[in-house]
Amino acid sequence: MNPFDEIAVEEAVRMKEKKVAKEVVAVSCGPTQCQETLRTALAMGADRGIHVEISGDDYTAVQPFHISKILAKLALEEKADILLLGKQAIDDDCNQTGQMAAALLDWPQATFACKVEESNANLTVTREVDGGLETLKMKTPCVVTTDLRLNEPRYATLPNIMKAKKKPIAKKSAADYGVDLTPRHTVLKVDDPPTRAAGEKLETVEDLVSKLKEAGFYGELTTEDKYKRTLEE
């Protein structure tokens, strides 16, 4: 399971333990292996799973665009109050699905959450933003995407892993949610990134300072910045 999604499952299970949530439904869209991911979520404490099977070429081409449509429809069907997701996948690094599902549902969104508190059908969410933190208050139903500092996911215990084997996983398809999987992007090619050759190991800090000066670097930086500072003054 993607580490952000693990944090989302953990948060949902904690909501159930605090009696804020009645039921936790874990969802995974993709090939057969997703069932393993769902079993992990069930072992962490989710009540049941839904596997939306997408395989073969469909799976290769599927994008957050399609997944968000499936999740939006599914959230309505399941009458979910909170749709919790990881903030991004760790393969395509898109960071889109939660925001797109929120738009399709016309629900409020709290992305990159590091703290979530519930009171009377309102969520107060602290988000990690570029300069620090910000706090939003929103009505449920809503979408929350998780950042790394929200919680520490638990390890599933052996008894819970055994119990998870008996929990139900429903099997669905994208068509069940009326979602057309026609790709909107074509990947033309995938290349290796330019490689960085390892440089040299230096013996002393003095060597480093002279290397930086040799590269014209340190001198250039200070002159320019001194100039800038003079201008500012």
Add this chain to the structure above:
Amino acid sequence: QSTLVVAEHNNEKLTPSTLNTITAAGKLGDVACLVAGNNCASVAEELSKVNGVTKILLADNEAFNGLLAESITPLVLETQKQFNFTHILANATAFGKNLLPRLAAKLDVAPVSDIIGIADKDTFIRTIYAGNAIQTVKVLDAVKVITVRGTSFEAAGSEGGSASTENAPECSVKNDLTSFEGSEIHKSDRPELTGAKCVISGGRGMKNGENFQMLYDLADKLNAAVGASRAAVDAGFVPNDMQVGQTGKIVAPELYIAVGISGAIQHLAGMKDSKIIVAINKDAEAPIFQVADYGIVADLFKAVPDLNKLL
């Protein structure tokens, strides 16, 4: 071909990476900028001088307090209805990443995140697998919604432009679902991390938050920004906004100094485009040395004060 850039700002000043996004937009056609905010006229004025911007659409309304995606999305939709832009761009920052996918879903198009290059008007280049592969994607939708990685494009000049400013289309901004309660933004006299010419980052090897003072002292000498690895942020040494890496900030300064950072791929994804990389780590096997131009295998608690003395 005309492109809309949704400008990022704090109601007073433009966020610097918006200038990089404007350069990317300029490769696609005429550039208009939307400034939505609350008492943000000074931002429109600053933008009107930026090279390459032809038009500014200003939406100044207290409903945009907190720059929430829920309230800005309807405004961009209304603007798009009127002007039919071929491309809508924003910074690949917390602001742009939060807003643009919401907008794209409303336009029923698939957005492209965090591009590092433009091949042609509908083909874009981006990284996947934490920077371990580079993908070239052709977008089949008529309207392209894109977030731009600032470090991959030059900043547009902030003087010499003469864009006209007009009011953005009227739209009813009713958002009774979300309210902005406040923010805790860390103020610093040092340069902003993603735009700094020099970045010094500390990792788990720093041992605690107090020890970061050594890096701040060094940073002040070099006019550098200070960053951190995820390990240092998770351990609570420093706040989250200092995180450099796949899920934190992407930086590409002239000089990057990694101190006590082992160099997990997620961290390398955030800094390996830096021009010169220096690594200081006591573990000679640390992966950071595989990307460093200059490596020093040493105890950072000795090397950093020494460096500080010599600079």
